[in-house]
Amino acid sequence: MERLNPVVKAAAILAGALILSFTYSLMLNGLILFLSIVLLLFCSKAKKKTLVKILIPAFLAALAIFFTGCFFSNPGEASQLPKNASLNFALASISGSSFYNGLKLAARILSFAFLGILFALTTDGEEFVQSLIHQCHLSPKYAYGVLAAFHLLPVIREELSRTRLAFKVRGIPVTPFSLRPVFAMLVNTVHWSESIAMAMESKGFSGEEKRTYYHVTKVHWYDWAFFAGLVGLLLLGSFLFPL
Structure with missing residues (x-):
């Protein structure tokens, strides 16, 4: 399969x-x-x-x-x-x-x-995104953006657990459904996304020019x-x- x-x-x-x-x-x-x-x-x-x-x-x-x-x-x-x-x-x-x-x-x-x-x-996941690019002609700009967000999910999960632990260390009560750690985690996620976008632009990745691929x-x-x-x-x- x-x-x-x-x-x-x-x-x-x-x-x-x-x-x-x-x-x-x-x-x-x-x-x-x-x-x-x-x-x-x-x-x-x-x-x-x-x-x-x-x-x-x-x-x-x-x-x-x-x-x-x-x-x-x-x-x-x-x-x-x-x-x-x-x-x-x-x-x-x-x-x-x-x-x-x-x-x-x-x-x-x-x-x-x-x-x-x-x-x-x-x-x-990576092969699915590559298949969307080659078979469905999806723009690499959107495809690699989705792939970057996909790889951020484990980091976001770890950041949420660290944020909950930081709140507990400070003596702030945190319930399983508390939104305070989520807001702190979202702020860090926005910073990460900006860093990834800047890194892609610094490498000359715009999604407009033709690219070569290692795996097609x-x-x-x-x-x-x-x-x-x-x-x-x-x-x-x-x-x-x-x-």
């Missing part, structure tokens, strides 16, 4: 998510879940520990949507289960169609989450094969599994 062109990969996943948003099929969502898990585990270098950490909020959201669909859906909605079928869950009794509707909603949340995770864990991203046949395979599979599945 890491060998795929980032822009083509992003286009394929966005197109797949768009097709998936117009369908309401449990089978199709399950197929996307299975395919994403296989690609993440066997066709990528994604760390399983990182994958588990990211999936915890997604599973919690899917669980909440599942119970919402079970207890607050219309029993008369289309379902593959009989309308008069009922299931006992804890102290509550829900209809079979409501249970099936909850499953479809939960699978829908997980399928969108897995598509996003598939792109995030298999794409390098290209689109290969397997990139288009991935795009056609994912989009074609979703289109075929939307016709084979309408519900």
